[in-house]
Amino acid sequence: xxxxxxxxxxxxxxxxxxxxxxxxxxxxxxxxxxxxxxxxxxxxxxxxxxxxxxxxxxxxxxxxxxxxxxxxxxxxxxxxxxxxxxxxxxxxxxxxxxxxxxxxxxxxxxxxxxxxxxxxxxxxxxxxxxxxxxxxxxxxxxxxxxxxxxxxxxxxxxxxxxxxxxxxxxxxxxxxxxxxxxxxxxxxxxxxxxxxxxxxxxxxxxxxxxxxxxxxxxxxxxxxxxxxxxxxxxxxxxxxxxxxxxxxxxxxxxxxxxxxxxxxxxxxxxxxxxxxxxxxxxxxxxxxxxxxxxxxxxxxxxxxxxxxxxxxxxxxxxxxxxxxxxxxx
Ligand code: ASN
Ligand code: ZN
Numbered sequence: 346x347x348x349x350x351x352x353x354x355x356x357x358x359x360x361x362x363x364x365x366x367x368x369x370x371x372x373x374x375x376x377x378x379x380x381x382x383x384x385x386x387x388x389x390x391x392x393x394x395x396x397x398x399x400x401x402x403x404x405x406x407x408x409x410x411x412x413x414x415x416x417x418x419x420x421x422x423x424x425x426x427x428x429x430x431x432x433x434x435x436x437x438x439x440x441x442x443x444x445x446x447x448x449x450x451x452x453x454x455x456x457x458x459x460x461x462x463x464x465x466x467x468x469x470x471x472x473x474x475x476x477x478x479x480x481x482x483x484x485x486x487x488x489x490x491x492x493x494x495x496x497x498x499x500x501x502x503x504x505x506x507x508x509x510x511x512x513x514x515x516x517x518x519x520x521x522x523x524x525x526x527x528x529x530x531x532x533x534x535x536x537x538x539x540x541x542x543x544x545x546x547x548x549x550x551x552x553x554x555x556x557x558x559x560x561x562x563x564x565x566x567x568x569x570x571x572x573x574x575x576x577x578x579x580x581x582x583x584x585x586x587x588x589x590x591x592x593x594x595x596x597x598x599x600x601x602x603x604x605x606x607x608x609x610x611x612x613x614x615x616x617x618x619x620x621x622x623x624x625x626x627x628x629x630x631x632x633x634x635x636x637x638x639x640x641x642x643x644x645x646x647x648x649x650x651x652x653x654x655x656x657x658x659x660x661x662x663x664x665x666x667x668x669x670x671x672x673x674x
Contacts, residue, residue: 348378351404353416356479357529360420362406375399375406375419380426381437381444385419387411388451388468395464396448411450414479418447418469421487428488428523429495433626438465438494445494447487450478458486460493467491472542481542484532488523492516500633506571507638510578515629517579518586521553522622533599536587553587554603556580565608565672566639581639581671588613589667590621607670616663624649624664643668 346365351373353362365376375385375398386396389411399415401408406416422445429435436442446466455470458481467490471478493516496502502512517538525534532541539550556562562580563570570578588605592615595604607613615621624646631652632645646664654660668674 354407372400373404383444414449417482460490488520489516509575513579514582553583554605590618608672
């Protein structure tokens, strides 16, 4: 096929879509030649198989209906690719320029999204609503699921115990970062998870400034945290990232109020999101391994901060203080 540039009517407004013209059929395909030939498929309610590649006759993807979810998924993967390349110099999930795939309309009212390592695909259900099934497809969910692929290709944190919590948190952290990077007025950057989807009726499902706001996640490390579900043992690492970037206490960002507590009540002054992202990324890709636990994550981020900023700066000292603020010593 030949590389082409289409236009899509997405939930993020009118967007450019990188597509491919199939020279045999003459149809345009959701196959992104700029991003490792990432392909977007319609599962049409199935839960197995790879579905059908989305095609369009005129490369203006505004048909609505089933196509809308395909447009959104294709667009958000491009944003996530551009985040990793622009911020971390990483070429795709695998770091080698190879693309992934998206599968939409998975199952019947399936209200979740997930990454499949075997196929290298992220998959989205239609959610519980009766609309066109695009509500789960956001920059945040795409970045969360693609980051499970990045983690697998790098530290390969085992998805159980404390390493599982760190794996989940890594997805939550880079999902927030990608959303801020995209800076889209329809979906401004925040430290929430699940907002704008209909997983639990449109409210957020997670809060990085104070993870316990969901009623289940932990704000602070404790012995035995490795025994709970990875989506809740991730809390102290989500909280660490928020505090490291933004600091403790009340703060309003893009209109959303936050109020982040610390374990010992001592305030933390943030070093900014950009430095926090760089530190977590380097810790993940250079120092963390499959069995990294919270204590080892602390050591990994300190080494990363030392590499990037030296040991005498605010960054290194704040990483240490922030781990103490989530009870990791
Ligand atoms: N959306 C969920 C996640 O990525 C699916 C899962 O439980 N793995 O965490
Ligand atoms: Zn996850």
